[in-house]
Amino acid sequence: MSIPISELIERFQKDLDATTQKGHPEPTAMTLSTVNENGFPSSRVVLLKAFDERGFVFYTNLTSRKSREIQNNPQVCINFMWHNISKQIRVEGRAEQVSDQEADAYFATRAKQSQIGAWASKQSTEIEQKMDFKKRVVKYGLKFATSKVPRPDFWSGFRIVPSKIEFWQKRDFRLHERQVFTPDTSVNWNEVRLYP
Numbered sequence: 001m002s003i004p005i006s007e008l009i010e011r012f013q014k015d016l017d018a019t020t021q022k023g024h025p026e027p028t029a030m031t032l033s034t035v036n037e038n039g040f041p042s043s044r045v046v047l048l049k050a051f052d053e054r055g056f057v058f059y060t061n062l063t064s065r066k067s068r069e070i071q072n073n074p075q076v077c078i079n080f081m082w083h084n085i086s087k088q089i090r091v092e093g094r095a096e097q098v099s100d101q102e103a104d105a106y107f108a109t110r111a112k113q114s115q116i117g118a119w120a121s122k123q124s125t126e127i128e129q130k131m132d133f134k135k136r137v138v139k140y141g142l143k144f145a146t147s148k149v150p151r152p153d154f155w156s157g158f159r160i161v162p163s164k165i166e167f168w169q170k171r172d173f174r175l176h177e178r179q180v181f182t183p184d185t186s187v188n189w190n191e192v193r194l195y196p
């Protein structure tokens with residue numbers, strides 16, 4: 001079976017709506033896996049902030065461990081676990097930094113305190129003195145007290161351009177369904193089913 005990516009994105013949207021309506025506390029949370037230069041994987045949760053036929057977008061500090069690993073090897077994997085609708089969705093693909101305009105537009109929608117937090121956090125580096133982080137929050141709070149907070153140049157987003165999407169659906173007696181989609185042409189994706 002061959003279907004356009006637009007249908008896969010619609011299907012993802014439908015599942016996201018379903019888990020949200022059923023009260024998932026953090027439906028856009030996804031586990032993002034990256035690998036370091038020695039091939040060691042690491043995973044952490046980030047929030048999905050946008051998605052469409054081009055891919056799945058999250059935002060972060062560009063000096064963080066995940067960003068450094070992506071800069072070294074852009075092949076990543078994200079995973080959504082939606083217990084309340086018994087679904088798992090896995091996306092493999094290539095992470096590409098979003099444009100400055102796109103990052104600026106998203107940053108502008110964040111609460112001012114979160115914008116200040118982005119300036120204050122040297123994400124994934126050691127806090128030398130316990131109070132250092134709080135001091136930095138105060139410092140940037142004062143700096144931007146009477147002005148808009150610009151997006152730091154060390155903070156942006158990545159779009160994961162998918163090369164494989166797997167929908168996993170729980171079924172009785174562990175006879176689960178797995179549908180895996182990979183692109184064949186620029187518009188159509190092929191489906192294969194895997195044993196669970």
Ligand SMILES: Cc1cc2nc3c(=O)[nH]c(=O)nc-3n(C[C@H](O)[C@H](O)[C@H](O)COP(=O)(O)O)c2cc1C
Nearest residue numbers: 029044045046047058059060061064065066067124
């Ligand atoms: C529910 C949840 C949502 C999170 N969302 C983000 C996010 O969108 N961006 C981000 O940089 N970190 C987010 N974090 C923090 C990351 O999991 C992680 O601790 C941090 O980004 C540092 O990861 P790294 O050292 O691997 O780069 C979130 C954590 C949780 C538990």
